[in-house]
Amino acid sequence: MRILAFRTVEGPACPFYDGGMSLVVTGTVSIDSVYTPHAGHREQVLGGSCTYFAAAASFYAPVRVVAVVGEDFPADFRGTLESFKGVDLAGLETRAGSKTFRWGGKYLDNMDHRETLFTELNVLMEDPPTVPGSYQDAGVVFLANTHPAVQLGLLEQFPSPKLSVADTMDLWIENERDALTALLSRVDGLVLNYDEAEQLTGKNNTVAAARHILEMGPKFVVVKKGEHGCILAHRDGLAALPAYPAEDVIDPTGAGDSFAGGMMGSLASGLAQGEVSDPLGFDAIRRSLAHGTVIASYNIESFGLERLSGLTADDVSGRFAEFAGMMRLA
């Protein structure tokens, strides 16, 4: 896998802009306030699932964003997103008269758990964003966490993706089981946290839970375990991967979304470069998880997008090589 240096070197126009392998992410762009036990806090920083996903994916492939913000959304936040070369904001709607989604969270002492301080849904309570016509040839679609009926409605606007993956959360598992079940019968893959996998299936063994979700429709399930890595359950096999061993975790916000961005970006890149023939194949997905792991490990080293903003393609490929070395057994 060649890590594309969109942000650091000049190169030829990316093949994705012309082809059918382009990567689209649907989800949120938000204004976050984050409090941590050891590293202080940040108020009103750029956040949201699309934000972290797109920044992470941009190290591998161009990525098109579908999200909606209010007219209070700062121009420099848009500029930050645009500074990640290959991030296309044609699908980022600024809605007049609306306010941007805001979220505040506080991490507890071990950084493994957080409490939500406030959630101002604002524009998320209104109509979802529309997928631009220019995005409809997307080959790879990631539906970041939102109401599963909205995710399904967005997915239906893409005529023929080669790979579609959704994220979800405890709220929908508890309250919108039918809509989530309908979604699961339509997507190729599901990404979720280990406690959500247990909640969805009633099984308290992560591997058993992941296997059970396969019976609900998806061809593969990725269970995220934070500092403990991830589990892949696929119709063709099981795999497990540790997290990159991180000592200094400053802000875990966006770890899951940047993980998904690295994962989906590397799959889209592999498809475009001809390195991946079947984006649903066990081995292709297994390898993509390592890219997600590496990008996420950088993301948590600072607040918001601070660390990814300063990152080079050499940084990413260097840590990937280090991580691959840790795993090399035969």
Next chain:
Amino acid sequence: MRILAFRTVEGPACPFYDGGMSLVVTGTVSIDSVYTPHAGHREQVLGGSCTYFAAAASFYAPVRVVAVVGEDFPADFRGTLESFKGVDLAGLETRAGSKTFRWGGKYLDNMDHRETLFTELNVLMEDPPTVPGSYQDAGVVFLANTHPAVQLGLLEQFPSPKLSVADTMDLWIENERDALTALLSRVDGLVLNYDEAEQLTGKNNTVAAARHILEMGPKFVVVKKGEHGCILAHRDGLAALPAYPAEDVIDPTGAGDSFAGGMMGSLASGLAQGEVSDPLGFDAIRRSLAHGTVIASYNIESFGLERLSGLTADDVSGRFAEFAGMMRLA
């Protein structure tokens, strides 16, 4: 790494019996009662750290046991241990007038935690076992969990091990800090659980805790995280490894000791076969953890030694190859 088929094929006399690389384990041999939430229970089965360690290590290298039991120790338990080819019980003392250590435990619903039902220390309250003169040429020594002063006393009976590793537990961290500190300045490596690493250092990040323990003396620290794998902190680097993704966990008893047995056995075997030149080297230890992972994954599939007793060298090498394949990234 060639996995030695001691138990399944006839072969030449093992080089370890003559050479200085022989592996010794000191610790307990016990009579256990184990209760599980889903798979029933077993009363009065063969257990103890030496038992699981030796059975696991025997797939890689001959292993000499130093432990003491009482005169109530069943002859067929000794026979079970001897059925693992390469397990040398010359150092398993049967003490007249004493009773064997007995332990009872009950696993809670998620199999991650257990409660101790009873602990009858019996012979463990008396003088520790003596290391036979024939064991003193040991090249590789594992000090399974017991009082750190006893571990140090046992270690001092080996004139020149090339590799010495200790396990410990919360009881000694809390109550015998000085003795543990003295031990840590003398061993090459420490193996312990993640919660014990946090208890020992006061650091709630596993990587930070492991690094901190390096400053207390050992050249490397292996932090066991159960279903989440393990972390290696070594003076020359960090590594992380997942557990083998296991769906059917019947009895986790002995998982840590069989992990250590596979780890130390594979290092001893690598030394004897000339595949490992420096048993303290980062890469040698990193690879040995994968062998520990694979053997432990078998151990938890049944009660006591039931699964390891039926295991073949082909089983072990097959799962190792599968595990290595899961990790292969470059």
